[in-house]
Amino acid sequence: MTITLTHPALWLSAVGLPLLPALLLPVARLRSPAQLLMPWAAAPALGLALLVSQEVVVELPLLLGMRLGLIPLTRVFLLFTALLWIIAGVYAQSYLAGDAGFRRFCGFYLLTMSGNLGLILARDLVSFYFFFTLMGLAAYGLVIHAGTAAVQRAGRIYLILVILGEAFLLPAMLLTAVAAGTYNLEAVPAAVAGSAQRPLIMGLLLIGFGIKAGALFLHVWLPLAHPAAPTPASAILSGTMIKAGLLGWLLFLPLGEPALPAWGTFCMVAGITAAFYGVVVGLTQSHPKSILAYSSVSQMGLMTVALGVALAVPTARTLALSAIMVYATHHALAKGALFLGVGVADHVSTSRQRLLVGVGLLLAALALAGAPLSSGAVAKTFLKDATYAVSDPWSARLSLLLQLAAVATTLLMGRFLLAVWPDTRKPAHHLSPGLWLPWSVAVLLVAGWVFLLPEELATVAVKTLAFSSFWPVAVGALLVGGGWWLYRRPGMRFRPAIPEGDVLLLLLWLLNVLQRVRRAGVVPAWNALTRQADRSAGHWQRQTDVVTTLIRLEGRLNTWVVAGTIFMVLLTLALLLVVLV
Amino acid sequence: MRGRANITQLWTRVILVVCSVVFGLGLVWTALALPQEATGLARVVKPRMPESGVTNPVTAVLLNFRGYDTLLEIGVLLLAIIAVWSLRLAPTRTALERFMAETPVLAYLVRLLVPVMLLVAGYLTWIGSSRAGGAFQGGAVVAGAGVLLLLAAMVPLPRRRRLLRSLLVMGFGLFLAVAGGMLLLGNNLLEYPPERAYILILAIETLLTVSIGLTLALLFLGVIPEVAAIQQRREDNV
């Protein structure tokens, strides 16, 4: 059955509905209905994702000609994104009930939601950029919700990275638009492929979207922001928002156009490195949300590998895209369930609850690790199929690396489970249905995913019963067990801990050192030198201060005679130009 | 620092002089390159004179063909008086003013001159439709009479605002009313019916003469009359 829905108002409501409650929030009387409606603002988008099975584009007289629509790729993204926004929204209503800042949280949540849904629905460059920016900036309000000093620091770094991302994306968008001669997204990949500035555009795109996607070394904001945000917001950040960067790559990069082996290899190497790097740093974390954040870095790395495949081997485009679609959906749901589970585990009070919550977490963790029959296993099978398209020596290595990555993921999930395992000895909170219900839905979606699949995918799920998907999990589990045993031994107290934000901290430390060197060594030396060069050292120093000079210059420009003379000089110069040229 | 400032000033001055000379020469060259034959609108104005309602071409241009410019220009004059008043300068009695006030000869002369000046002003305004003259010339003479009266302190400053302000705004008001009123007749803005043009222009010019004269005299005074009057009375009482 195919349904075509082409009324523009319908599509506008999908992105505009979240803004409505946001507008109602300041009005005291309408506040509680607005808060009640918050999660369901994503419902029209979910409806569109479920019902629209054809490519549709509608045009609206907004911005520079807004086009909204869906293609198969974005339909999948919209499906899991809208779903997760609803689940996390319902969860947030209980999680933050009674919180003084809930109204503000609602406002930012809705704005971010509008941005996230909008960028998926956008079919033109300008709208895409608008929604992307809206999402990035509005999420700042989610990150800093708690308001503590550490959270504010995380927020600052998040904001800096967002603005940095904008600085890369805006030129990329403009260059793309100029190359395409239109703002339509359909024309973009071909335009990028054919542009004379292809390397520049691709570089800008990889970095700009890479920051959002948490790509290797651009991920520094991610392990800071995800734990800082309230749990439902973390679920959104990790589940859907980092996928926006991935979607950006898929929509803008020339996949399936001419083969770009160098770019492809670069992406594959960066992806695989990130996959292991995330696990290694993640293992040293103790906070469950930090572990999950690093796991996201690792998982996004795996999806980047598929992107690399599509870039390097044009014929593998379809395969790689399906792999990414399946993988992204799987990861969004599983990561959502895991993040929400952290909050649920915190509220456990009885041992029965403990058992149920534990089982749920285990299920989600197993899915992420790729245990047979799970969504993870299906996703990994797709990924592996895609890698077969790469030329031979690489292909074998890649599939081995992928399996090793699965081992690593299992290990990290084990570490997570140990960190989060519900503890009834903690002061008991009340585990309200508002928390466990949405979480259960998420877990059920992860677990029962296979049954909702179209037939061709379901057959793949059966294929995952093979040994190749079984052994990594088994090995990983064994390793976890061994590690646990080692860890529990009285003599063993070796606990490496890399602080969240890893390379960023290294960078900051380096800057700090440089600063200290400058202050301790360079500045006195410079002063001594200048003092010798000029006896009136103070005067010289003032002269060298560019800023001061400029400001003094402005002051001088202000005296009337100088200003008038400048006008006169301009007149004369222009006159000479006119007479002589 | 002082020395540096002087050097800056010196250089600025040198540059300014050099630029002024070069610029002046450039302008002279430009002036010489201007066309020698008449290119103006005289030929366009002449055939339409009969429709203008007046016989003096300058008045026809000012009040009819380019009446819109003149309307705005009266606006500038009204704006000037409002702007000067908005500065709210303190009223001062200068030494000259006191001297004048105490000299009976001047007072006599002013008594003699002012009526004659007003007569001249009226004549200038009336003759403007056919020969050199008009509201501006007439208004300037009225203003001269007003300045003389002010200097001789022979008119008490009005304490009530309404009358004075009405006189000031009256010329502009009539002009504007005529301009807009033409729309009611189905004409364009300021489009006089040719048969009424003369009388309308004369009416506008007459009121303008009073308004312009008064405005110029009050611009000379520079302070808000009613405020000054209150102050003056206060001083006199002391």
Place this chain on the structure above:
Amino acid sequence: MSQFSLYAVISMLIFSIGLYGFIAHAHLVRKILAVNIMGSAIFLLLISAARRDPTAPPDPVPHAMVLTGIVVSVSFTAFALALTRRIYAETGQAYLPETEPAISAQKQDIVQK
């Protein structure tokens, strides 16, 4: 050199002199006088251009423009003189103070450093 050219050249020279005076002289009344000189120069140019052909009646449009220009110039002069009076009342002199209020905050800042 025709009569028109002579007047035009002179008007340009007067304009340049006025411009120089406007920029170079610090006293505000002199500046205002300089502005009037520049204005007169332009009026001279227009009036002389109105009668380039001595045999024909003069072009009335420049005359009207000059009349309008004079009224505008009078209005500006009146306001400028009144403003000069206020500056004199507030600062005790008829010159522009040479440091800017918006910049002076900066200057203090630098001194403190």
Place this chain on the structure above:
Amino acid sequence: MDNLGTWIVWPILLPLIAIIPIFLRKRSGAANVSLVTAAAIVLAVAGLARQVLTNGEQSHAVGGWDAPLGIMLHADGLSVFMLMMTAIVGAITSIYAAGYRFQGGGDSGSSSGYFFWPLSMFLWAALNVLFLAADIFNLYIGLELLSLAAVALVTLERKRDATVAGMRYLLASFLGSLAYLLGVALLYTAFGTLDLELLGARIQPDLPTAVAIMLITLGTALKTALFPLHFWLPPAHGSAPTPVSALLSALVVKASFYLLLRLWFEVFPAALTPAIAQMLGLLGAIGILWGSFLALRQHKLKALVAFSTVAQVGYLFLLFPLASTSAGWGVDAWSGGVYHAFAHACAKAAMFMAAGTLAYAIGSDQLDHLAGTFQHYPFSVTALTLAGVSLMGLPPSGGFIGKWLLLNSALASGQWWFALVILTGSLLATGYVTMVLSHILLRPPDAAPIEPRNTRVSFTLEFAALLLALIALGLGLAATPMLALLRIGMPFTGY
């Protein structure tokens, strides 16, 4: 049959008519008359916009005399665009001014508060005259009317700073006007017409023309505060009463810019050589960097906003090199520049209003004193933020559309250096906007909470600023129909 439905005359007539009762009545009456007139002007402009949208360009021969004998009024997309900008900012500023407390005493008929109304009505009339003029001498009178009203408004409150700044502004205006008038005199002497269209048809690339264009351009650039002729702007805009600062920064500099736009692209496009266009663009580019840099160095909120105007004016001048040399993308550059002017008008007026409200509330506009004002004046701070979003050029604001179009044409025409300047300018704008916001939002931990001095701030003040900021933000969303309006009669072929 009457002719009252000729919408084109009403934006000029209405404010002029309003001046008469305002001049004759006392303060309270003056405010009410002005507000009613403002509403009427908004309606008239809307009527004209509708007429232009349905019937295309409108012309009106004043006095029934066609050019060259008479004076024409002309309304195309650009005129209507500018009239709309003026109507929106003017009306909302009037609302703000009605709630604003001007300093400076006097009785009700002679206080600063009273004089704002007739002067602002003259300002509005002058702007509308300019935007509808099709005659180069008529433009001169409009310009003079505008300058005189603007200077008088600056000196409205009895403050020494403002008086001095006003004098400087007046002198700069003199210089600009005289240069312009000399240019007009030369053009009339050479070509014997004052009508813009006829002038454009007759104009020859000879020496007097070139000199006249140069004089007009520089005179107008001085009034628009193009770097390095911006010296008069920051003190004048920074020290004027708040509603006046809003009007000046939003509208007055745009008027002379509009003049330049008209003349360059419609009267003497042939004279716009690449070299001159690049020069104008270069000065604009320096202005962007210079103004933003100095804005970052300010300690007072209003001074900062004023320097930001210097920077934002720079963007407008980028239009000249971009629109004249990028074939095909010239339309983008042209409409981007004009759009930027509109968005800046709304955003800057909102910013000045919000800044003025905060300054009034805490009795100081030092940035250091702003901490904690958000709790008391959330609407003003929100207005400040939203206006900042437009200045930074973030979507969906009008500023974003303007910058996007300018950037697009810069890259398309290969003038990447201007693109670089625009991006740098946006980053610098982000810098000074965040600087203000962090002063407001982040209170130093050791500082005591600041109690506002004047807690009772009229809600009108906050509402007006927020409304304008929202309009600046919404302008981006409304870009498609607005750009369609702008394209009616635009000086580019192919549309």
